[in-house]
Amino acid sequence: MRWPRGVDGLCFGGDYNPEQWPEEVWHEDVELMRRAGVNLVSVGVFAWSRLEPREGEYTFGWLDRVFDLLHGAGIAVALATPTASPPPWFSLAHPDALPVTADGTRLLHGSRDTYCASAPGYRAACRRIAAELARRYAGHPALGMWHVHNEYGTTCHCDHVAASFREWLRRRYGDLATLNDSWTTAFWGQHYSDWAQVHPPRATQWLPNPTHGLDFRRFWSDELLAAFTEQRDVLRAAAPDVPVTTNFVLGDWVPVDHARWAGEVDLVAIDHYPTDAGPGAEEQTALWADLARGWAGGAPWLLIESAPNLIHTGGRMHAKEPGRMARHSLAHVARGSRGAMFFQWRAPPGGAEAYHAAMVPHAGPDTRVFREAAELGAVLGRLAEVDAGRIEADVAIVWDAQSWWALRGAHLPSPDLDYLAGVAGVHRALWRSGYAVDFVAPDGDLAPYKLVVVPGLYVVADAAAAAVAAYVAAGGCLVVSYFSGIVDPCLRVRPGGHPGAFRDVLGVRVEEFQPLAPDATVQLSTGDTGSVWSELVHPTGARVEASYTGGRLDGLAAVTRHRYGRGTARYVSTRLDGDGLARLLVAAAEEGGARPVAAAPEGVELVRRSGWLFVFNHAGVECEVATAGVDLVTGADVGGRLRLPPGGYAVVREVGLYGRPTIDTRR
Ligand code: GAL
Numbered sequence: 001m002r003w004p005r006g007v008d009g010l011c012f013g014g015d016y017n018p019e020q021w022p023e024e025v026w027h028e029d030v031e032l033m034r035r036a037g038v039n040l041v042s043v044g045v046f047a048w049s050r051l052e053p054r055e056g057e058y059t060f061g062w063l064d065r066v067f068d069l070l071h072g073a074g075i076a077v078a079l080a081t082p083t084a085s086p087p088p089w090f091s092l093a094h095p096d097a098l099p100v101t102a103d104g105t106r107l108l109h110g111s112r113d114t115y116c117a118s119a120p121g122y123r124a125a126c127r128r129i130a131a132e133l134a135r136r137y138a139g140h141p142a143l144g145m146w147h148v149h150n151e152y153g154t155t156c157h158c159d160h161v162a163a164s165f166r167e168w169l170r171r172r173y174g175d176l177a178t179l180n181d182s183w184t185t186a187f188w189g190q191h192y193s194d195w196a197q198v199h200p201p202r203a204t205q206w207l208p209n210p211t212h213g214l215d216f217r218r219f220w221s222d223e224l225l226a227a228f229t230e231q232r233d234v235l236r237a238a239a240p241d242v243p244v245t246t247n248f249v250l251g252d253w254v255p256v257d258h259a260r261w262a263g264e265v266d267l268v269a270i271d272h273y274p275t276d277a278g279p280g281a282e283e284q285t286a287l288w289a290d291l292a293r294g295w296a297g298g299a300p301w302l303l304i305e306s307a308p309n310l311i312h313t314g315g316r317m318h319a320k321e322p323g324r325m326a327r328h329s330l331a332h333v334a335r336g337s338r339g340a341m342f343f344q345w346r347a348p349p350g351g352a353e354a355y356h357a358a359m360v361p362h363a364g365p366d367t368r369v370f371r372e373a374a375e376l377g378a379v380l381g382r383l384a385e386v387d388a389g390r391i392e393a394d395v396a397i398v399w400d401a402q403s404w405w406a407l408r409g410a411h412l413p414s415p416d417l418d419y420l421a422g423v424a425g426v427h428r429a430l431w432r433s434g435y436a437v438d439f440v441a442p443d444g445d446l447a448p449y450k451l452v453v454v455p456g457l458y459v460v461a462d463a464a465a466a467a468v469a470a471y472v473a474a475g476g477c478l479v480v481s482y483f484s485g486i487v488d489p490c491l492r493v494r495p496g497g498h499p500g501a502f503r504d505v506l507g508v509r510v511e512e513f514q515p516l517a518p519d520a521t522v523q524l525s526t527g528d529t530g531s532v533w534s535e536l537v538h539p540t541g542a543r544v545e546a547s548y549t550g551g552r553l554d555g556l557a558a559v560t561r562h563r564y565g566r567g568t569a570r571y572v573s574t575r576l577d578g579d580g581l582a583r584l585l586v587a588a589a590e591e592g593g594a595r596p597v598a599a600a601p602e603g604v605e606l607v608r609r610s611g612w613l614f615v616f617n618h619a620g621v622e623c624e625v626a627t628a629g630v631d632l633v634t635g636a637d638v639g640g641r642l643r644l645p646p647g648g649y650a651v652v653r654e655v656g657l658y659g660r661p662t663i664d665t666r667r
Contacts, residue, residue: 037377473565530574
């Protein structure tokens with residue numbers, strides 16, 4: 001991963017939209033940025049119509065002045081290509097480049113993201129504006145990073161997309177016979193006899209073909225990636241020493257396989273907006289920050305957008321409690337982010353996001369939010385050394401966008417098979433039990449981990465299943481949850497009893513799924529309860545650790561443990577509620593030799609980045625944590641015990657035995 005050029009220390013700043021304001025305001029902006037310790041701003045994200053008001057006519061003067069002003073203040077620019085918001089003249093000149101929804105409606109400008117990423121006219125216009133920006137700013141000393149587009153994620157179902165989809169399918173399958181077989185078109189007579197009959201998934205009368213839908217998401221991820229890489233290559237050619245990135249948007253509507261995209265950016269950068277105003281926000285932060293680090297292959301990455309104040313939840317905006325902005329930002333830094341950036345610097349004068357949070361709110365700088373932002377800037381300024389730290393996790397969760405997408409299908413045995421909820425449940429249980437957690441791809445390197453957890457890996461290729469088995473055979477400790485390993489990458493059910501891909505390693509054969517009604521639970525012999533799912537499991541070598549009690553599955557296996565080679569593999573056939581999942585995961589972790597970060601009181605989060613211990617007191621009461629060293633936030637030596645008020649946080653450069661630092665802080 002590469003770093004923004006010219007930014008010394010951790011990145012701090014946000015999206016800056018000077019085009020929304022008269023120039024006098026820019027001077028105040030830059031003065032306030034200096035006060036707040038801002039060192040990097042994203043500029044130009046949606047400024048296409050200001051940069052090219054008519055086709056081929058460029059107005060860079062204002063942006064030149066913004067660059068010079070920021071440079072004078074020592075602030076680096078992450079210059080965006082504005083391609084997420086083509087100007088109205090573009091839509092009228094290229095009506096074929098307007099996006100079409102699955103039901104055939106063609107959209108028009110008036111918002112943002114109104115383009116079809118397969119339309120040749122749109123792609124050419126993107127390359128052109130990127131080349132113009134590159135020509136003009138590649139040599140400017142304020143340029144720190146290129147920020148391509150904004151949140152690749154919108155879809156389209158038009159004829160350009162159809163043509164491109166067919167090409168992608170030809171490359172994947174070679175011929176129609178293979179496509180027909182892979183999509184199981186024998187079912188409901190969907191057999192294709194000519195490529196021209198294949199379309200993007202559009203509105204259908206009844207349930208659509210699931211493999212068609214999954215392939216479309218795979219294709220679209222690749223198509224958007226091609227749109228990104230062609231801009232990236234234009235920018236790289238003009239300024240090879242300036243890193244290029246794009247901001248990853250999160251959410252299960254996103255047709256982008258981030259793990260795959262991560263290999264194409266110079267710096268993994270995520271936008272993160274928790275949707276839960278309660279403690280769920282901290283859980284979401286831990287989850288997505290760990291995922292971002294996984295995509296970055298363990299290297300530092302960047303939180304490039306987050307909300308300074310409001311959490312949007314269920315159509316309402318929740319004002320963050322005092323101090324939460326800092327805790328939220330630093331919890332990302334603790335997990336490898338190289339700083340904290342916000343959307344947005346100044347609250348806009350109007351428009352669709354007029355009420356979105358900003359570092360400088362409508363009420364101006366004499367506000368709690370600006371003061372907290374400036375305080376955070378000062379704290380980040382004191383934390384540069386943590387950038388050398390790495391998170392060392394004994395535990396890994398397998399993450400797979402394909403299974404996430406596939407489990408959105410409407411044809412599955414239960415609507416409650418929620419991939420993200422399953423992953424989040426495992427992550428939460430491990431996080432609350434104090435374990436550092438990495439995310440790995442199904443075909444990633446599992447060997448370094450003492451425990452590997454596979455939640456809801458519905459789709460799995462033979463090679464990945466074999467790698468999981470090899471990990472266990474070599475002495476690894478594995479936990480697999482229900483509805484994993486059921487289908488191959490074409491969504492064809494693996495025959496012979498579930499979970500086809502993992503039957504041998506788990507030593508079980510599942511004869512029948514018995515999904516549960518929304519409020520139903522099952523009792524287990526351990527006293528735990530399960531919900532969402534149950535099944536008829538036959539151990540074929542595994543030992544039963546918990547059985548169902550009562551009901552149709554009375555006395556039959558619910559949780560099993562199988563010795564396989566030198567390792568062990570557990571299978572969990574229901575969703576364990578309450579502390580049940582945590583107990584099971586901790587037992588497996590201990591058996592595998594995984595160790596938690598440190599013992600933390602309830603509501604207190606500890607994250608270790610090499611020798612720096614991040615401590616967050618999310619609880620409503622003062623807390624005390626055993627640690628020795630200097631708190632970089634206050635500069636105080638904490639002695640052997642750190643005390644934090646409710647909502648407080650600290651970053652302790654720990655000392656080991658005999659007062660020696662546990663890490664080398666020289667960079
Ligand atoms: C992001 C987006 C920003 C802004 C923000 C509001 O996803 O990149 O432009 O819309 O959401 O939360």
